[in-house]
Amino acid sequence: MDANYYQSWTIEIAKNFKNELPILGLGLCEESGEVARILKRYCRNDRYLEKSEIEEITKSMKGELGDVLYFVAFLASKFNLSLEELMLGNMHKLEQRMCNGTLLDH
Numbered sequence: 838m839d840a841n842y843y844q845s846w847t848i849e850i851a852k853n854f855k856n857e858l859p860i861l862g863l864g865l866c867e868e869s870g871e872v873a874r875i876l877k878r879y880c881r882n883d884r885y886l887e888k889s890e891i892e893e894i895t896k897s898m899k900g901e902l903g904d905v906l907y908f909v910a911f912l913a914s915k916f917n918l919s920l921e922e923l924m925l926g927n928m929h930k931l932e933q934r935m936c937n938g939t940l941l942d943h
């Protein structure tokens with residue numbers, strides 16, 4: 838799927854939202870927290886994980902990262918930024934850090 842198409846879709850399905858910015862900001866925080874909750878459960882398991890457990894964690898992570906993506910895409914639109922701009926800008930920033938040897942400092 839094309840990133841621009843997805844971003845347009847996020848705007849379309851939320852066109853009746855009121856108080857969009859607080860909802861978007863809080864929604865992004867909430868969904869990021871859900872990603873963190875999955876990571877916490879995954880990391881504190883110092884035992885061997887069964888294949889079914891890994892599949893369940895992966896399924897949960899897929900859902901929550903998708904939720905984060907929705908809020909990122911919609912929030913970006915509110916600031917007239919495209920997902921493509923975000924991706925390119927982030928690539929550039931991380932490549933600079935890699936060149937400077939500071940990638941792992943953040």
Ligand SMILES: [Mg+2]
Nearest residue numbers: 868871901904
């Ligand atoms: Mg969620």
